[in-house]
Amino acid sequence: MGVKQISKSLKASGNALGDHFYQLKVLSQKDIHDGAYENFHKKLKSLNVDAIKVSELEIFQINIGKLCNQTCSHCHVDAGPDRKEENMSFETLERCLYLIKTYNFKKVDITGGAPEMNAYFRWFVEECTKAGVEVMVRCNLTIIMANKKYHDLPDFFKANHVHVISSLPSFSAMRTDAQRGDGVFEDSIAALKMLNAVGFGQEDSGLIIDLVYNPSGAYLPGDQKSLEAEFKRQLKRKFDIVFNSLFAITNLPVSRFLDYLLETGKYLDYMHELVGAFNPSTLDGLMCKNTISISWDGFMYDCDFNQMLDLKFTGKAKHIDDFDFEEILNRKIIVNNHCYGCTAGAGSSCGGEIA
Amino acid sequence: MANYFNSEDLKKFGNITEFQKPMGDKFFEYYTEVFKEGALTVREKSLIALAVAHAVQCPYCIDAYSSDCLKKGADEEQMMEAVHVAAAIKGGATLVFGVQMMNHVKDNTM
Numbered sequence: 370m371g372v373k374q375i376s377k378s379l380k381a382s383g384n385a386l387g388d389h390f391y392q393l394k395v396l397s398q399k400d401i402h403d404g405a406y407e408n409f410h411k412k413l414k415s416l417n418v419d420a421i422k423v424s425e426l427e428i429f430q431i432n433i434g435k436l437c438n439q440t441c442s443h444c445h446v447d448a449g450p451d452r453k454e455e456n457m458s459f460e461t462l463e464r465c466l467y468l469i470k471t472y473n474f475k476k477v478d479i480t481g482g483a484p485e486m487n488a489y490f491r492w493f494v495e496e497c498t499k500a501g502v503e504v505m506v507r508c509n510l511t512i513i514m515a516n517k518k519y520h521d522l523p524d525f526f527k528a529n530h531v532h533v534i535s536s537l538p539s540f541s542a543m544r545t546d547a548q549r550g551d552g553v554f555e556d557s558i559a560a561l562k563m564l565n566a567v568g569f570g571q572e573d574s575g576l577i578i579d580l581v582y583n584p585s586g587a588y589l590p591g592d593q594k595s596l597e598a599e600f601k602r603q604l605k606r607k608f609d610i611v612f613n614s615l616f617a618i619t620n621l622p623v624s625r626f627l628d629y630l631l632e633t634g635k636y637l638d639y640m641h642e643l644v645g646a647f648n649p650s651t652l653d654g655l656m657c658k659n660t661i662s663i664s665w666d667g668f669m670y671d672c673d674f675n676q677m678l679d680l681k682f683t684g685k686a687k688h689i690d691d692f693d694f695e696e697i698l699n700r701k702i703i704v705n706n707h708c709y710g711c712t713a714g715a716g717s718s719c720g721g722e723i724a
Numbered sequence: 725m726a727n728y729f730n731s732e733d734l735k736k737f738g739n740i741t742e743f744q745k746p747m748g749d750k751f752f753e754y755y756t757e758v759f760k761e762g763a764l765t766v767r768e769k770s771l772i773a774l775a776v777a778h779a780v781q782c783p784y785c786i787d788a789y790s791s792d793c794l795k796k797g798a799d800e801e802q803m804m805e806a807v808h809v810a811a812a813i814k815g816g817a818t819l820v821f822g823v824q825m826m827n828h829v830k831d832n833t834m
Contacts, residue, residue: 544800592796595765599797
């Protein structure tokens with residue numbers, strides 16, 4: 370049926386949260402007099418943790434652009450059809466490819482926006498595959514149905530042995546569409562059937578399609594294993610769809626989800642829920658310890674959330690043109706109060722639970 | 725007392741141990757055990773709790789288990805089906821007494 374857009378991006382609509390400085394101001398609690406929570410820095414200090422340090426450089430994550438065919442209500446990237454300017458150039462992708470090969474990154478994680486909308490996306494995936502690097506693509510599913518030119522994406526993913534990772538917050542239309550836009554569920558199911566048809570998620574095919582679940586409101590996700598079992602049962606029962614694993618991800622108070630929290634008056638309650646669920650055993654598994662996140666214009670960040678808050682790497686090397694492996698390996702990771710999202714409960718990362 | 729039900733009181737549920745600690749502690753220990761994953765999944769238990777909450781018309785429990793069902797990954801359709809189960813049993817429990825009424829009527833009429 371096609372995706373109907375319900376709103377513009379925060380940036381295009383002139384919302385103050387379209388500015389990362391304003392988001393950081395909200396997170397800093399400077400305007401909160403009653404009910405403030407302990408700052409993340411202090412929380413780490415109370416555990417005698419001076420800084421979160423890098424363990425290895427394993428995953429090269431690229432946010433290839435903010436252009437997307439959807440305008441999801443929780444999107445931390447503030448992506449959408451109106452974000453046409455922020456798209457990675459061919460030269461920047463060439464530089465990324467050089468770094469991936471030179472420094473032997475094991476995995477490339479391509480996200481967006483809808484990464485497939487970048488003109489050089491297919492070239493880049495093919496080059497990474499030729500180099501023997503595992504390629505993960507964060508595909509929003511509906512892009513496959515959005516236009517004829519994307520209908521062959523399942524075959525392209527298969528040919529390049531891409532690990533497909535796709536968001537689906539519910540196995541029913543009501544909640545999925547409320548979060549991701551009218552018609553998203555129907556198109557997502559159609560796309561999943563196309564992916565299944567070429568082998569993704571099928572036993573012994575070696576083609577992986579993982580789903581990402583995130584809560585549709587101001588609460589923490591439930592147990593990942595239990596959610597996975599229920600999604601598998603329901604998607605099989607209702608639509609005869611199969612998939613490999615489900616990653617349960619916590620919504621971080623950044624960009625549009627922060628806007629939702631502020632608009633509904635749930636910001637402080639949610640932050641207190643995250644702080645109350647702080648779990649020190651998540652610290653060793655944080656994704657920032659083995660991932661670097663590259664923005665469309667080539668700047669380097671500890672994670673995709675720090676990227677959206679424009680908290681660039683510490684140290685001199687902040688751009689891929691100045692890439693310094695040793696400095697990046699030994700850098701201190703920048704933390705702020707949004708980091709409570711990755712450390713609450715069972716923890717959260719681009720690969721789901723971490724503790 | 726301004727209101728009989730105050731949603732903020734739900735957060736104070738644990739305080740019932742203030743007046744009777746041993747029994748309160750035992751109740752919460754039992755409660756925690758009941759809601760652990762067992763022969764029934766945590767989601768199934770949460771849906772049962774939601775249905776019972778409606779049957780006993782406890783606004784605290786309805787709030788608590790609507791949130792809990794969402795966290796456990798139940799969807800709107802499942803949650804409303806659970807409420808219908810409660811409604812069916814409550815309705816059935818009323819209607820089954822209709823047999824008693826019919827028996828009485830038949831015993832007392834020609």
